[in-house]
Amino acid sequence: MKISFIGSGNVATHLALAFQKTGHSVLSVYSKNYQHAVRFCKKIKRCCPVRKISELNPTSEIIFICVTDREVEKIVSREFISKKVALVHTSGSMSLDVFSEIPNPCGVFYPLQTFTKNIPVDFSNVPVLLESKNRELLKKLKALSKSIGASGTVVNSQKRAWIHLSAVFASNFTNHLLSIAEKILKNNKLNFKLLHPLIMETFQKALRVGPEKAQTGPAKRGDSKIIKQHLKLLKTEPRVRLLYERLTGSIVDFKDKG
Ligand SMILES: NC(=O)c1ccc[n+]([C@@H]2O[C@H](COP(=O)([O-])OP(=O)(O)OC[C@H]3O[C@@H](n4cnc5c(N)ncnc54)[C@H](OP(=O)(O)O)[C@@H]3O)[C@@H](O)[C@H]2O)c1
Structure with a gap:
């Protein structure tokens, strides 16, 4: 062609x-x-x-x-x-x-x-x-x-718009969260490579068993002590702190309402 x-x-x-x-x-x-x-x-x-x-x-x-x-x-x-x-x-x-x-x-x-x-x-x-x-x-x-x-x-265009929206969550937002993770490590003179096996397993597991079933972490466990500790570490990063709070809330909502 x-x-x-x-x-x-x-x-x-x-x-x-x-x-x-x-x-x-x-x-x-x-x-x-x-x-x-x-x-x-x-x-x-x-x-x-x-x-x-x-x-x-x-x-x-x-x-x-x-x-x-x-x-x-x-x-x-x-x-x-x-x-x-x-x-x-x-x-x-x-x-x-x-x-x-x-x-x-x-x-x-x-x-x-x-x-x-x-x-x-x-x-x-x-x-x-x-x-x-x-x-x-x-x-x-x-x-x-x-x-x-x-x-x-x-x-059709309508379905494509929904697919695109979900792709933004699956790809663009997850990649942004990886950038934040990298920055947190860099700021503390630590290497992003430390997270490579965790990142690989997270995505592979989500594909293997489905993302909802694969969710772990303090929000999923309802571990408020750890959550408070993380928010304290983020006291000089108000935007990232807000994101942490919102994502934690979203995980809790999913856990409660499905
Ligand atoms: N990137 C992805 O992962 C991805 C995946 C699927 C679909 N898409 C879609 O594909 C399209 C292109 O995305 P992209 O990532 O390739 O964008 P991009 O890398 O930012 O490239 C955009 C291109 O558009 C050109 N451009 C902007 N205004 C123009 C104009 N008035 N006349 C002629 N050329 C113009 C720019 O030209 P100059 O460089 O000369 O300024 C540049 O080459 C978008 O609709 C996007 O949603 C992107």
């Missing part, structure tokens, strides 16, 4: 690499900062950086719009893109309706995974949530996800 990109960040880079590796042609890329498009093309052979969206390769069958969510709408409403080319965004939270005013075939290709530009990603079995009202495009998106080893599943 012939593909172009708008945006050259985390998702665009990983998708372009995966598409190219599996025999698709990544023809051109437009990014807000032209130098970023140039940098993208150093990784994606035979892809051309362009200075305007209207200069994207006209033989492209699909343009992937991989930009920050609030920019998708602006691009779609302001830019003139040939009616023949399909437009696809990769956002978890943005409805397909963002394309409602334009005549092009439109769709969503949301890979349910976390992407960081220079960290390799294995697409095998990554769920890709697909949506389109255009049958031909939906078929193409299914074929694309299959070609990179991912598993394409058709999901």
